């Protein structure tokens with residue numbers, strides 16, 4: 001899958017202590033440098049204000065601002081299972097943080113668990129983008145990989161099919177009881193600008209990279225610009241199951257292809 005152009009960084013092992021408004025990651029495209037005082041930059045600010053205002057009520061906004069070479073395209077989306085309040089908090093953080101982290105780029109993206117936001121001076125609506133990915137995986141391994149991978153595969157197939165049913169708006173989630181004490185939880189979310197086929201395609205790429213970064217891991221997250229895929233052995237999606245044992249040690253890998 002990955003060519004010699006792949007650049008990979010193993011960034012850190014984290015437990016907890018990250019601030020609430022810290023994103024899971026961001027991508028500032030260094031080939032899209034802009035001057036901070038320019039028209040394009042002003043248009044980005046206008047667009048971000050609009051996204052901050054409009055996204056929480058619907059969970060999704062894809063819109064443009066400006067004309068000709070100063071036109072900006074932007075998309076903001078919350079995960080389909082999060083509340084309006086959580087969506088609002090996430091989007092407010094995202095609109096602030098993305099400009100601090102990518103102050104001089106026309107193409108910028110920021111990932112959180114509850115939301116995703118990106119903008120660019122080039123149109124990207126409806127296009128599958130898996131060129132840049134962030135992977136988080138649990139550093140612990142499952143004890144019975146064969147049985148686990150079979151259950152994981154079945155659950156992923158199920159929720160991937162769910163995500164492309166139009167009324168689900170790109171969201172699929174479910175759980176699988178592995179034993180009286182162990183339950184597997186999984187969620188997939190495509191950006192809502194994608195067609196069913198494009199959504200399927202993004203999820204297929206994400207799942208096909210499980211063996212590369214998440215083989216036999218107790219948990220894994222794949223963050224792309226077009227879809228989000230996650231599984232854990234603890235509840236993480238809403239409505240939240242009781243007995244939230246919470247995350248353990250997680251490592252992060254960023255991949256450019």
Ligand SMILES: *[C@@H]1O[C@H](CO)[C@@H](O)[C@H](O)[C@H]1NC(C)=O
Pocket residue numbers: 139140141
């Ligand atoms: C999990 O498996 C990987 C790959 O086989 C190994 O490198 C790693 O050390 C294992 N993790 C633990 C916590 O045993």
Ligand SMILES: *[C@@H]1O[C@H](CO)[C@@H](O)[C@H](O)[C@H]1NC(C)=O
Pocket residue numbers: 242243
């Ligand atoms: C949650 O944990 C309690 C005690 O640890 C247990 O009695 C209960 O069955 C658990 N519930 C679920 C849904 O696993």
